[in-house]
Amino acid sequence: MTAVMREPVSLPTRQRPRPPLAGAARSAASVIPGAARTAGPDIPGAAGVSLRDLLDPPRTPGRVIAAFPAALYLEMRTAAEPRVLAVVCSDAVRLPNSVVIAAGSRDRPLRSIHEGEEAWAGDGLVEVGALRVRVRRWWDPSPTLGPVALARLTHGVRELEAALADARFGLAGHPDPHLLAGRCADGDLAGAVEAAERIVGLGPGLTPSGDDVLAALLVALRALGGSVQHGRTALWLADWLGAAVTADAETRTTTLAATLLHCAADGQASAEVIAVLRGIAGLEPLAPALRRLLAAGHTSGADLAFGLLAGCRAVLTLSLTALKGHRASA
Incomplete structure (x- = not known):
């Protein structure tokens, strides 16, 4: 079980083999030329717990609706909220629907991603083009304040x-x-x-x-x-x-x-x-x-x-x- 954390932590990048796809995900991936061949090594990420219902189940397709040097916004093809997932650098604004990656915007980890590209989220992964983010930690976007006078x-x-x-x-x-x-x-x-x-x-x-x-x-x-x-x-x-x-x-x-x-x-x-x-x-x-x-x-x-x-x-x-x-x- 992955841990729930208040703050994401930087983790070393690990290269893992791509897990086999199943069912609809395999069929959908097969129509995207080079989908399995262009993926790079996993980048570790920390996801807001609001994204569990999107990231834990099998993969769901989506597309990039906005791309910036420090953040990507992916609209997933699902009826449930959150429908938009953000992939953000460690120095970007951390929205409650964010997966924070262990890289700063100066490293330009998102430079190859463009608006309109296909994306996938599920099975603990977010994939866009050659970018593969694997969720290693979870953070809670709900404020915990305790008693306030x-x-x-x-x-x-x-x-x-x-x-x-x-x-x-x-x-x-x-x-x-x-x-x-x-x-x-x-x-x-x-x-x-x-x-x-x-x-x-x-x-x-x-x-x-x-x-x-x-x-x-x-x-x-x-x-x-x-x-x-x-x-x-x-x-x-x-x-x-x-x-x-x-x-x-x-x-x-x-x-x-x-x-x-x-x-x-x-x-x-x-x-x-x-x-x-x-x-x-x-x-x-x-x-x-x-x-x-x-x-x-x-x-x-x-x-x-x-x-x-x-x-x-x-x-x-x-x-x-x-x-x-x-x-x-x-």
Whole structure:
């Protein structure tokens, strides 16, 4: 059994013989000229546990939907989420649906892969062209915070507000992200869903700004709602809001963003988002974690940070309101 780890570790590359294919996988591979001949040696990787149902079963075909020096995004031909699998270098942003390889982007391990190429995932392997990544470790993309005092959360929110004062948001000037944040803090599910549905898929890029905001908001509600006293309303809000924004996400946003919304609804986030949540909870320094998050993408880091702030404020407000009600009835 492979181990579940919080952080991927670098492992030496091992060359292993290619395992025989079976059933549909053998038939499918036989129509790809040179599929078995061009594969290179195995590169070890660490996969997010959200990918177990994709990587443990027999191989599934897919294709490369985006290729960058530090990351590949593969859309797999499966109806279940996550439908998009990311193969990323050790120094790239580690999304919850990532397989992290033991090589940095300076080594250019992904240079031969291009958009549109065929890909395979399953039997513990990810294969694209000559690239063969074998999963050796698993990492958990769900934040584990432990108990968080409301006073600590209050301090974390203030730090986050100060750090984001001059941040550049992708939806700057758009009213709905702020409306969504306010509705969540009020515990107004209908109002929150209405505002959220207007920003699903809003903005350019592989992960539109509106989806980044929503994903971080959902993770903050779930992670902190389960860690603070009287956080049940935040968890309830995360359940219903997550169900609403993922119901038809595949038709309203990019394939990658839809997968990340599904991950967020399950409480799963990138390593960079998890580090900020741990900083807010007082488990590690917040400032360096925020710098790493804000450096992600053109505006993705700032959009994620905005969503985290909205979620933290909502958890704090809802929990304080519940605490007052508990004291009044005591």
